[in-house]
Amino acid sequence: MMKQESASLTRALTRHAKFEHLPGMRPQEDYAVEVERRADALPGNRPQGEEKMLEQMATIIGKAVNIGYPELEPGIESEAVASIWHRYSGVAHGYAWPEQVDVGDFITDFGMVVPVAHTAFDLALKRSKAPER
Incomplete structure (x- = not known):
C-alpha cells in the first residue's frame, strides 16, 4: 500500500x-x-493497480471489522468498498454512468468509508508504535 x-x-x-x-x-x-x-x-516491485490494492485492503478491513461480530460476513465490507470505489472513481473521472447505476447513496457510502478510514489510521498508528523487527 x-x-x-x-x-x-x-x-x-x-x-x-x-x-x-x-x-x-x-x-x-x-x-x-x-x-x-x-x-x-520501499520493498516490493512495481506497485499493483489501485483496484487490486483496494480489493486486498477491503478483505483485511472486512476481517478486522468482523472481529467481535461473527454474524457479519467479511465479504460484505469487501463488496461495499468495491462498489464505492468503482462508483466514485467514475464520478471523479467525469463519467455519466455512476448516475445511472441505482445502487448505494452518499450517506450510506460515507457511513461505510468513515470506519474503514478509521481502521486504516488506527492500524497505521499501531504499526508506527510497534518495535522494529
Whole structure:
C-alpha cells in the first residue's frame, strides 16, 4: 500500500514540478528528491493497480471489522468498498454512468468509508508504535 501511495505522490510531484503558471505549487526540489529516495527504498516491485490494492485492503478491513461480530460476513465490507470505489472513481473521472447505476447513496457510502478510514489510521498508528523487527 505504501509503495502505491509513494508512486502516486511521486507522479504528482513530477507533474507539479513542471508548472509554469502556478509556481507556488511547485514542490521544493529537496522535498521531491527525498520523497523519491524514500519511495525507491520501499520493498516490493512495481506497485499493483489501485483496484487490486483496494480489493486486498477491503478483505483485511472486512476481517478486522468482523472481529467481535461473527454474524457479519467479511465479504460484505469487501463488496461495499468495491462498489464505492468503482462508483466514485467514475464520478471523479467525469463519467455519466455512476448516475445511472441505482445502487448505494452518499450517506450510506460515507457511513461505510468513515470506519474503514478509521481502521486504516488506527492500524497505521499501531504499526508506527510497534518495535522494529
